[in-house]
Amino acid sequence: MSDGAMLIEAAQRLFADRIDDAAMRRARGGEWIGEAWDAIAEMGLPLALVSEEAGGFGVETVDALALVRLAGAHALPLPLAETMLANGALGAAGLPLAEGPAALIDGAGLTIAGEGAGWRITGTAARVPWARDLSTLVVADGAHTFRIGAGCTVAERSTNLAAMPRDDLAIDAYCEASGPATGVSPLLAGAALRSLQIAGALETVLALTIEHVSDRVQFGRSLSKFQAVQHELAKLGGDVAVAGAAADMAAEALAGDPAEATLAIAAATIRAREAAGSAVAIAQQLHGAIGFTVEHRLHWYTTALWSWRDEEGGTRYWSDLLGRAALAAGGAGFWQFVTEAA
């Protein structure tokens, strides 16, 4: 077995073990499930996107991104994807890695000014994942990467539909050092990670739905015997397959040349999100009323999907970006555009 496959398998065991129903319920109740985070950190997963030279342990980027997909499959209520990304940016910029949970945000909405030998960063960042629990905030503005360890206060606590923290942060921080900004923008990287999480969660939704329609009996047979149910399930399977392929495309773009990543990630993002909406509607329908309760596990995944599909830029934003580029290619240039975009 390859190192990558071994890592994924170990992470799968860890998630299955630590992110059990009790942990999910606690996280949904607003608790930071610290012992699960510690176990994940212990395994080194938050460093998976950091190169070996920068203090990582040499995980291939595609394997690291497979971890994000797996985290999605568990609707992991912890900022693993965010911390991986933040550490990846810190490592690439030659800055010290984060000691705990971290997130990477775009500096575009902040004021960044030279002060003494360093920089002062001020402003408000909206809906930062797990802001209340972060040890480190990483800001990238296209030219520089900054590491912020102190000087942030939560201005407003909020959560997404899956009770994952999305807080507004008031920032007034001084950074002594900065590094170059490399790779794609925080928004593109964030959207790519969300696509992977979506693909993972959809696989769980499909598995739950297959299990449910096979077990549930009405009219003397299991639901899976009804053709109408089979066809809806086939449609769900199609959505999951499409989202999976879109997520692979986003992952490859993220692992490849940053100059060529934008359109592929935009396309993957749009497509995975649309599939998520369609798939969740089918899964909820096929589960009946039990799926519409907090007793059943389904909602952990569907609520996460309903939020992830609107985070890191909305669908309108990404469609506009891709549509603008396609229109600029013109009718005669459209096909060439499609073959070169991804």
Place this chain on the structure above:
Amino acid sequence: MMDAIRFSSPPRHEAAEALRHEVRAFLAETIPARTPLARSDSWNGYDRDFSRKMGARGWLGMTWPKQYGGHERSAFERYVVVEETLAAGAPVLSHWIADRQSGPTLLRFGTEEQKGRVLPGIAAGETCFCIGMSEPDSGSDLAATRTRAVRSADGWRITGTKIWTSNAHNADYMILFCRSGDSTPADRQAGTSQFLIDMKNTPGLTVRPIIDLAGQHHFNECHFEDALVPAGALIGTEGQGWQQVMSELAFERSGPERFLSSIQLIVELIAALQGSDSDLARAAIGRLTAHLIVLRRLSRSVAAMLEAGENPALHAAIVKDQGALFEQAIPDIARSLIDAEPDRAATSNYNAVLANIVLNAPSWSLRGGTREILRGIIARGLGLR
């Protein structure tokens, strides 16, 4: 279970990408004057001369052994040729069916004599095929075929009617699927065989046109009345027709023709939107572009599976189902962005192409396996019975 519907990453193939430029240059030079309306016929466009030129370039039978006129190139190179010709709306019908499925079926199951006689002509773009599967009482339920071949002293005597046979009026050969023995209550699919039918020289075979909804003569009814074919017309093994025909379907279901049927409408739509500053239009074009990019990835992934010798029947069904949803959604997206009355005779390319696409769209979720049949295959692939 989840692995069953994962599509592996299609590899980047340098030779295929180089070929792409050659094909584009060839198309630009060979069909520069083809109208948008004609291009929107997609793979229904018929032009023997064009097919011969494709053959002369070595772009038909590309993956087949050289001894049968093939070129021993990869499935990826073939894929590029196929998608580029379709995207350009080139008139591919004369070679299309033979290159896609009849040739591969013969290559796999045909006798030496059949292969030597027929394959080189396909690769040269000279030989045109049609598919004889559907019958009046046997559509989705292919095993219900009633056309019957009976062994005789001089070969086989065939009686029955095939219907919806695309391009039968032009084709040189048909691969006929029919009954050659009896089914059993336990096995409805038993007792079927495939035959190579010479469309031009089979006494007792008559081909009648059926005009389709779009007003075109595309498909036909093919009636066999005690038609005599030689003993050597049997393809593969007597009684194995079902297994043979099923292996043909993965080739028939996963290609780019399953999502490019309405590409010409997208092209005209984008052309018509030039200069507009509608953010509604940008978002809509962005969305459909995303769909197309991902569909193309799925289809290329299936091509890789075929190249590796796997049988991606489930994946092919997913591609065709998703592809048809996409193709059929395009007219409504276009209609939401531009007000135009569909009219094939219109001088506006957009209006004419819209008409052709609207009229032909219903067929895309029927031919090659209906949406409902595909969904059944996918559900079974996911473990449901």
